[in-house]
Amino acid sequence: MVKSTALVLAVLLNGAAAFAPASYPTVAQQTRYQTKMHSSLPEEGEAVDEYDAYETTFKQKKVATRDVKVGSGYTVGETDGQLLKIKYTAKLMDSKFTADLKAFNVDGMVFKTGEQRCLPGLEEGIQGMKMGGVRKVRVPPNKGYGDNWYRGIVPPSSHLEFEAELLDIAQNPGEEFKMKLEAFGYDRAAGVTLCLAYLAVSPFLPIGQ
Numbered sequence: 001m002v003k004s005t006a007l008v009l010a011v012l013l014n015g016a017a018a019f020a021p022a023s024y025p026t027v028a029q030q031t032r033y034q035t036k037m038h039s040s041l042p043e044e045g046e047a048v049d050e051y052d053a054y055e056t057t058f059k060q061k062k063v064a065t066r067d068v069k070v071g072s073g074y075t076v077g078e079t080d081g082q083l084l085k086i087k088y089t090a091k092l093m094d095s096k097f098t099a100d101l102k103a104f105n106v107d108g109m110v111f112k113t114g115e116q117r118c119l120p121g122l123e124e125g126i127q128g129m130k131m132g133g134v135r136k137v138r139v140p141p142n143k144g145y146g147d148n149w150y151r152g153i154v155p156p157s158s159h160l161e162f163e164a165e166l167l168d169i170a171q172n173p174g175e176e177f178k179m180k181l182e183a184f185g186y187d188r189a190a191g192v193t194l195c196l197a198y199l200a201v202s203p204f205l206p207i208g209q
Contacts, residue, residue: 054138056094056159063125064138071133074169076113076126083170083179085110086126093138093159101160103153108167110183119144122162129166137162 051066076084090104111117121144125137141147141157148156170176 051136051138054159058141058157060140060159061142062140063121063143065125066136067133068136068163069132069134071130071166073131074171076129076166076169080114082113083110083176084113084126084166085168085179085183086164086166088122088162088164090160090162092154093161101153103151108183110179121160122164125162126164126166129164131166131169134163134165137164 050062050064054060054064076082086109087107088105088109090101092101109118113123119139121139122137124143125139126135129135139160139162141159144160145154145158146156154160168179170179
């Protein structure tokens with residue numbers, strides 16, 4: 001009888017344990033969880049890193065940048081119509097097409113700001129750079145090549161990432177002339193000069209009989 005009673009009590013106790021309410025975390029456990037979740041979210045008023053937050057979706061409309069190396073001296077954007085020399089590499093972001101854009105790797109590009117000779121998003125992204133600086137620039141389609149193919153290389157609605165280095169900023173007309181001449185090429189410039197000189201004097205040269 002005693003054994004039977006003990007067996008019944010054991011079964012009842014086990015059954016009670018099986019149907020007992022689920023245990024809930026203690027106050028200390030809840031506090032640790034909330035602290036962990038809170039630490040993973042930005043603090044109220046804390047600036048969001050737009051470069052890290054960049055999304056390769058149609059919702060992304062803003063250029064995002066990150067400095068790799070901060071330069072010194074003259075700054076892009078100090079005045080309007082600056083003549084700049086930059087070099088850059090480019091790649092596609094999150095594309096099903098090839099990410100190889102070696103055709104867009106430029107060793108030296110000379111252009112004047114505000115003349116729309118540079119991709120809008122790239123020109124916007126290099127604002128504030130100093131000479132010798134290197135910066136990564138992420139460009140959404142609305143400030144890149146839009147929703148059309150470009151030269152059969154860049155697919156429609158592509159997000160691009162550039163790594164640009166600011167090589168030079170002309171500070172006077174003399175420096176502008178020198179930069180343009182270097183970009184054009186000294187040999188080509190000499191050839192053009194000789195041709196123009198010949199054309200200028202040819203009317204005065206004696207004509208052979």
